[in-house]
Amino acid sequence: MSRLMSSALSYPLPIEAPRVVTVDAASDHELIAAVQAGDEQAFQELVRRYRNPITNFLFRMLDDYDRAVELAQETFLRVYANAARYRATFHFSTYIYRIATNLAISELRQRRRRKLVSLFTPWSRHDEDEETPLDIPDERPLQDTDLIERERRAAVARAIQTLPEKYRAALVLRDVEGLSYDDIAGVLNISEGTVKSRINRARGLLRDKLRAYL
Numbered sequence: 001m002s003r004l005m006s007s008a009l010s011y012p013l014p015i016e017a018p019r020v021v022t023v024d025a026a027s028d029h030e031l032i033a034a035v036q037a038g039d040e041q042a043f044q045e046l047v048r049r050y051r052n053p054i055t056n057f058l059f060r061m062l063d064d065y066d067r068a069v070e071l072a073q074e075t076f077l078r079v080y081a082n083a084a085r086y087r088a089t090f091h092f093s094t095y096i097y098r099i100a101t102n103l104a105i106s107e108l109r110q111r112r113r114r115k116l117v118s119l120f121t122p123w124s125r126h127d128e129d130e131e132t133p134l135d136i137p138d139e140r141p142l143q144d145t146d147l148i149e150r151e152r153r154a155a156v157a158r159a160i161q162t163l164p165e166k167y168r169a170a171l172v173l174r175d176v177e178g179l180s181y182d183d184i185a186g187v188l189n190i191s192e193g194t195v196k197s198r199i200n201r202a203r204g205l206l207r208d209k210l211r212a213y214l
Contacts, residue, residue, distance in 0.1 A: 028092035035083045043083075047076055050093075053177060054100050060172045061104040063161045071107065075100045094186035097173065101187055105165050159209040167202035174199050 023031065023045040034042035054075055058068035078099050079086075086095065160168060166188075173179045173187060174195075185192045 029088045032083060032086055032088070032092055035080065036086070043080055046079070050096055054096065057097065057172060057177050058100055058104055060160060060176050061168060062107060063157060067107065071100065071103045074103060090186050091183060093179070094183050097177070097179065097187040098189070101169050105169070108165055155210060156206070159206050162209065163202055163205055167198050167205065170195055170198040171202035
C-alpha cells in the first residue's frame with residue numbers, strides 16, 4: 001500500500017449528519033406525520049399549502065365566499081383533530097378534499113331543507129303590501145370585452161350551482177381543482193369509471209345551459 005493511501009486511511013471517515021427536512025420541503029405525508037407528533041409548524045405548512053385550493057373548491061361548490069372560508073377553517077380543524085387517526089393509504093390531498101366535499105354537500109342539503117321550510121312560511125301582510133321595483137334589463141349592446149367576460153364567468157358559476165351535487169363535486173374537482181380521476185374517485189369514494197361518467201354528464205348539462213355563451 002502506498003504511503004499516500006495509508007495516510008488517507010488513517011483519518012476517520014466523516015460522520016454524516018442526520019437528514020433534516022424543513023417543513024416547506026417536506027411531503028404531505030411527512031407533514032401529517034409531524035402533526036401526529038405534535039408539530040404545530042407542520043400543521044401550519046399544511047394550512048398554507050391547501051388553504052387557497054380548499055377555499056376555492058368550497059366557493060365553487062357553494063357560491064358563497066364567506067361560507068366557503070368558514071368551511072375551509074372547519075376542514076382544517078377536522079384534519080388537526082383527527083390527525084392521530086390518519087393513515088397514509090392514499091394521497092393527503094384526497095383525504096382533505098373528501099372532508100371538504102362532505103362539508104359542502106352537507107351545507108347544500110341544509111340549504112335545500114331551509115328553502116323547503118321557507119316555501120311553507122306564510123307571507124306577512126307587510127310583505128304583500130311592499131312594492132318590489134322592476135328589474136328592467138339594459139338593452140344596450142355590450143361593447144366592453146372585459147364586461148362580457150365577467151358576465152360569461154358569472155353565467156358559468158350560476159350554471160355550476162344548478163348541477164346536482166354529485167355532478168357538481170366531480171366537475172369542480174376535475175376542471176377547477178385539477179385532480180386526477182383516481183384522486184377524485186378516492187375523494188368521492190366511487191369508481192374511476194363513475195367519476196368519468198359524472199364529469200361527462202356534468203359537462204353536457206353545462207353545455208346545454210350555456211349555449212348562448214358558447
